[in-house]
Amino acid sequence: MEHREYWDACQRTEHKDMPARLRNMKTGEVGMVIQCTGVDRPDAFLVKVGSEVTSWSPEDVEEVKGEA
Numbered sequence: 001m002e003h004r005e006y007w008d009a010c011q012r013t014e015h016k017d018m019p020a021r022l023r024n025m026k027t028g029e030v031g032m033v034i035q036c037t038g039v040d041r042p043d044a045f046l047v048k049v050g051s052e053v054t055s056w057s058p059e060d061v062e063e064v065k066g067e068a
Contacts, residue, residue, distance in 0.1 A: 001058040009045075009063055010036035021064040022047060024056050030064055031056070 001009075009020035013033045020033045022045060031047035031054070044055040 001061055001063070003058075005063060006036070006058045009033060022056065022061040023064050024061055026060050 009022070010033075012018040013020050014036065021030060022033060023030050029049050031049035033045050034048050034053065035046040037043040037046065037055075044057055045061065047054055047056050
């Protein structure tokens with residue numbers, strides 16, 4: 001994920017109450033962004049997957065659009 005995409009997903013999640021959905025390209029899991037860390041320098045997404053919370057690196061994810 002590029003910095004622009006990271007920033008956009010974080011802005012929607014944290015400021016517009018429209019959480020981004022991400023797919024971890026390594027595991028195939030899909031999760032909902034809870035929080036972002038390091039907006040100026042992307043560090044990680046805090047993601048809820050089912051009932052668990054984990055962190056994913058921006059390099060390992062892509063945004064899921066249009067899927068329920």
